[in-house]
Amino acid sequence: MTGILAVDGLHKRFGDVIALRDMTFDVRPGEIFGFVGSNGAGKSTTMRIILGVLAADSGEVRLGDKPIDLVTRRKIGYMPEERGLYPKMKVGEQLQFLARLHGLSAAGALASARHWTDRLGVAARFDDNVGDLSLGNQQRVQLAAALIHDPTVLVLDEPFSGLDPVAVDVMSEVLQEKAGEGIPVVFSSHQLDLVQRLCDRVGIVARGEMRAIGAVDDLRARGGVTLEVTGPPTDRRWADGLPGVLTADYGPTTALRVDPAVVDDQQVLAAALTVGPIHRFTTSTPSLTDLFREVVTA
Template identity: 50%
Template sequence: MLEIRDVNKKYGTKQVLTDVSFNVLPERMTGFVGGNGAGKTTTMRIILGVLSSDSGTVTLGGSKLTPADRRLFGYMPEERGLYPKMKVEEQLVYLARLHGFTSAAAKRNATNLLEQLGLGERANSPVESLSLGNQQRAQIAAALVHDPEVLILDEPFSGLDPMAVDVVVGVLKDRAVAGAPVLFSSHQLDIVERLCDDLVIIADGTVRANGSRESIRASHSTLRYELISSGDAGWLRSVPGVSVIEFDGGYALFDVDTEQTAQAVLRNAIGRGDVATFAPQHPSLAQIFKEVIR
């Protein structure tokens, strides 16, 4: 487990991180979400040892990280950092060799990754000749080629079309299933919601929400229901304990004060005609994000 505890950081007089604490668990994907300037990249750089914190600790398996530990990390920066005129596979082999792989093992890893990421046919192309989306895939391959034990990825889905996102998601999930803690940031909340097991929301350098995706949803859920029926649902407006959010003919979205009120609404709706849908509604990650950063 990668553990970040009470990390603080200032740039001059500006406090950019305040007591940042969260865990990145093995075999799980942790989404790291926040607006521009929220502190995501600074936190990642402190984890990687690129920046030092003013206070706080970063540990792996309960032990303070050493330079040798960090060599086992795979990092993908938001800014592309590959050599533009170098061939894609040649560059991956070079990076793996820097991590101590034999030439044969480095070549094997590079070839396998390029195939998994859909870049097999571009292995001998210079990086600068690739589309921006394919350059992003190559950057991801560079973070993975040395078989890292921990993955830290800053905006890995930027510039990828939906099909490419699915390919990358599959590769990252395989790494998580194999035991790696995976921390990734993204502005694409729909992808984070679909992909992550755990979630950290940061704003103004402070963690505002932290936990499993399900627990965060549950803690921010209201007693909100959707009703789709054959009759006019306007009668809901006069029911005590019901607050109608949206209404259109037989469709209604509404909050209730108790579960008992919800059950009473269902009985009433069934008595008035056919009920196609009566279901609780959970907030999306985008809705939770807007709520917690206020």
Template identity: 50%
Template sequence: MISVVDLNRSFGTAHVLKDLSFDIAPGRMTGFVGGNGAGKTTTMRIILGVLEADSGQVLHDGKPITAGYRAHIGYMPEERGLYPKMSTIDQLVFLGDLHGRDRRETRTRGMELLERLGLAERATSPVEELSLGNQQRAQIAAALIHDPVALILDEPFSGLDPVAVDVTLEVLRDVADAGAPVLFSSHQLDLVERLCDELVIIAAGEVRASGTRAELLATADPVWELEADADTGWVRGMGVRVEEFDGGHVRFGADSEEQAQAVLAEAMTRGVVHRFGPVTHSLHDIFKETLA
């Protein structure tokens, strides 16, 4: 378990992190979601020891995280950091050297990763000759080459085509299933929703919501949708919160199912009802509602 506890960090007069706290559980994929400037990258860099917090702690299993543990975390920065003129496989072997790994074993492991990520045919190509999407795949392989004890990934899906995304999802899931804590940020909320076990939503350096997708969805205000032949403007007088209205279609918030059913009962007295039911929320809805 990696725990972020009451982190604060300022840059000049800008207070970037404000008593930030959350956990990254072992064997779980934790999605770290927030707008630009929310503090995601700063938090990741503090976890890795690249930056120091003004106050607060990063813990591993309840104790202050050590340099030794940090050295075995796999990190993928948002900005690509591979040597452009070095071949992809040589880059991975070099990174293995830095971690004290056996060269022969690292080369075998590197080829396995590149094969799985669909990059084996470009193993001997210089990184600078790869497409941006393939450079992203190589960067993912670099984060995994030393069999990390944990993963910290900043926008790992940026630039990947749908096939590469699916392959990457499988690889990262395998790492989590082996017991490693995994934290990743992404602006692609549909991918976060597919992949993550836990979510942390951050804004202005503060955690606004956290938990499993089911737990976060349970906190959303119930929203219902009604589609009928007759004009539904009368719903405004039913004591519910009308969110959208267009002739025979209305979307509204209700405090209880009984209140929503009362709207349905009234609609049925006014004509034919074509559709009625609760709206299924998405992570995008939760994100907007949380930051509103």
């Protein structure tokens, strides 16, 4: 099993622009970590530093207890946001070429190329030029290129971009399988519903800084839970002063933002019943998309 991928205090400046400021997080063995943020937030810069494509002004990236060096980088499967396939090279030849660069034998490279093109649904295009494939199929080949050498870490920049729902399901299964093998997996994506479904933990980045990090459910709960109560008269501020109620928006349906660690929903229901009949009483937690908007615009 591989060690923890640790990103520790990265700073990066491009002229007057501060791209990263004390970027710090880790990805544990067997964990899928979602790295999300607006365009220009610093996600791709961080990933390029992990791979050594860029050098940080300060800070360090480690795998286990050792700084990442050239030998370690050969064990990382990387999928760049700007796709790097050769359009006039055949799919199978290209994957075998990349596998050989990572040290596989000719037979091992061919076997791995056959395996991953079959697993990712592009086996029928093995002898076609990459440039003749649809963008979605090129994306599948790009993921195969990241997996071709059996990496011990996966770093994927927008791997789901341009994929149809079937391909999204296949790629999701592959990432879960690799995590099940004890591999740290980190990927960026703007598809936050997918991040919420797939990831064990999430880091939200804004303006080069890590603004929020944690388990998906913990992050969603930190903004409070919303109770919606339909029925009580709108002219009675019946929830004011109840323990755990953070804000109350009174109306035909009263929306209460509450602290789930403090509030007693039955006490809230009882208080509502004192002023009128209740027709609906529901609880909801903010989605990752809601949290993302709150963090990024703060």
